[in-house]
Amino acid sequence: MRTILQTLSISMLVLTVLLPSLYLFDALGEVAMKWALLFVTLVWFAVTPLWMGRQPPANRHEHRSR
Amino acid sequence: MGTTSHETQATSAPRSEYERQPVPDEARLGFKNFLGMYAGEHTAGTELMIGPLFVLAGVSAFDVVVGLLVGNALAVLSWLFLTAPIGTRARLTLYYHLEKIAGRYTVILYNLANGLAFCFLAGAMITVSATAVGVWFGFPLPTLADMTPNSIGWVLSVLGVGLMITLVAAYGYRFVSWFANIAAPWMVLIFLGFGIVSLKWFIDATGTSVASTGDLWQLAETAIWTGVHVPGQPDFTIWHVIFFAWFANMAMHIGMSDLSVLRFARKSWYSIASAAGMYVGHFMAWLAASMLFAFQMYDAGLGSEAAVIAAAEAGRIPDPLPGPLADQALGVAGLICVIIAGWTTANPTIYRAGLAFQAVIPRVSRFHVTIGTGLLTTFVAMFPGVAMQLLGFVALYGLLLMPIGAVIVIDYWVLPRLGMQRFYAEHAGHRLTMPALGTWLITLAICLVLVRFADIEIFFVALSGWFIAATLFIGLSFLAQRRQATHVAMTTTAAPNGSATTATRE
Numbered sequence: 001m002r003t004i005l006q007t008l009s010i011s012m013l014v015l016t017v018l019l020p021s022l023y024l025f026d027a028l029g030e031v032a033m034k035w036a037l038l039f040v041t042l043v044w045f046a047v048t049p050l051w052m053g054r055q056p057p058a059n060r061h062e063h064r065s066r
Numbered sequence: 067m068g069t070t071s072h073e074t075q076a077t078s079a080p081r082s083e084y085e086r087q088p089v090p091d092e093a094r095l096g097f098k099n100f101l102g103m104y105a106g107e108h109t110a111g112t113e114l115m116i117g118p119l120f121v122l123a124g125v126s127a128f129d130v131v132v133g134l135l136v137g138n139a140l141a142v143l144s145w146l147f148l149t150a151p152i153g154t155r156a157r158l159t160l161y162y163h164l165e166k167i168a169g170r171y172t173v174i175l176y177n178l179a180n181g182l183a184f185c186f187l188a189g190a191m192i193t194v195s196a197t198a199v200g201v202w203f204g205f206p207l208p209t210l211a212d213m214t215p216n217s218i219g220w221v222l223s224v225l226g227v228g229l230m231i232t233l234v235a236a237y238g239y240r241f242v243s244w245f246a247n248i249a250a251p252w253m254v255l256i257f258l259g260f261g262i263v264s265l266k267w268f269i270d271a272t273g274t275s276v277a278s279t280g281d282l283w284q285l286a287e288t289a290i291w292t293g294v295h296v297p298g299q300p301d302f303t304i305w306h307v308i309f310f311a312w313f314a315n316m317a318m319h320i321g322m323s324d325l326s327v328l329r330f331a332r333k334s335w336y337s338i339a340s341a342a343g344m345y346v347g348h349f350m351a352w353l354a355a356s357m358l359f360a361f362q363m364y365d366a367g368l369g370s371e372a373a374v375i376a377a378a379e380a381g382r383i384p385d386p387l388p389g390p391l392a393d394q395a396l397g398v399a400g401l402i403c404v405i406i407a408g409w410t411t412a413n414p415t416i417y418r419a420g421l422a423f424q425a426v427i428p429r430v431s432r433f434h435v436t437i438g439t440g441l442l443t444t445f446v447a448m449f450p451g452v453a454m455q456l457l458g459f460v461a462l463y464g465l466l467l468m469p470i471g472a473v474i475v476i477d478y479w480v481l482p483r484l485g486m487q488r489f490y491a492e493h494a495g496h497r498l499t500m501p502a503l504g505t506w507l508i509t510l511a512i513c514l515v516l517v518r519f520a521d522i523e524i525f526f527v528a529l530s531g532w533f534i535a536a537t538l539f540i541g542l543s544f545l546a547q548r549r550q551a552t553h554v555a556m557t558t559t560a561a562p563n564g565s566a567t568t569a570t571r572e
Contacts, residue, residue, distance in 0.1 A: 053248070
């Protein structure tokens, strides 16, 4: 699960740069770019807190066993 | 420009410990901790003000690009060769280190100066966030010429943002620290997005075909950073850009604030991680923010000196307001970035200012001090003149704390080689020492005189000020320590069985 969330977060970061770049090369309109970027932002802030700053399950188990 | 939000980010766990002892081996941290911390903390709300102010100051493409490359390199070298070697040898907080050199009362004065400077800095960050709120609610935003609040809407907006930030700083500071870490990677890339979108605007507006880096450079020189200076604003050359970039975080490197951070570094060279902060926040972000505003100037037909002078006389220079600029470039995502950039950096700054003030009035609880500090900061934020004059304020902030950095360097490296006592206040049992306090105040007075009467601009004076402070501290230390030695010798002669320690504690 953690890997999926991390992959999703990284995809959002890639899109954060990709969307303005597509706009730069006329592959995407300004309005579409802005809406898509808002969606990317919302997904980033919804998904990233679920894994960033939290210990991976293996480490949690290790901590409990101490 | 970033503030000292370091202390709560990557290295938050052990940070509350070792306040009055060197950081032990087991608490030291690896390179990655510092890389993430520096990269995240130097992309702040104020970058969105500094970039546009460069354009108003008339930077040319060569000046701003090369100036920032060189100035930021000098800043990294300052961390590498001035701050980190002492931080990783003494491994003490700045405050304890300074207390050992200059005594507790000097630290209190330092805290007071630092706290006030933090309030102004955090005020500028709240101003930045409030401009984004203004886009949503549609009240009149301040103009470049406004020094005081210009509408009830503006006052209410600043009040709302300021109170929220103050309450979070007082209650839920850990939450903001956690949230700032989450926002940092996204925020850095949104700044990059500002640059990409504004580049597109320039390409479309000028009809330029960019097929090579040469074409891009020509566009930068002729349309983006044209070198046309707006009357009433500082007039920047490459030297201004170099010195501004070098000294933007002067309080942290040359001023030695980052001793508190780098004491946790396993190796001194880890301080090179500051390059991540400088070249992301103080190169990419400043350039991107300046491009956003440069397009407003271009769009208004202000590409020539005559046009700018005429517009300035008619009061038609576009206002460098981060909220509307970000909204125009990236829409709501851009506005969210402006609010978060201001919020996540103003918060630790208010918290830190509160801690600084609490050291001055320890009887009052941290909660109440933070609330008071936040209200003061909110009041400052209502005056847009602080943010509009940010270039000068940043230079003044660095200058204010620079002499203390010189005192620490000379005390650590030079005094023992000259046969003098390191950590003199601790050795002599003083709560206030004239060499440190005298160096601080006299250096500042000389620097202000140089700025006022010798026409040396505030952006440059700190360099000569450092050498003045170093010389003064050596001279005053020599006088103070010789007098002390004479006094001890006389006391010992008068009472051969008496204690020299007793004599030194007068």
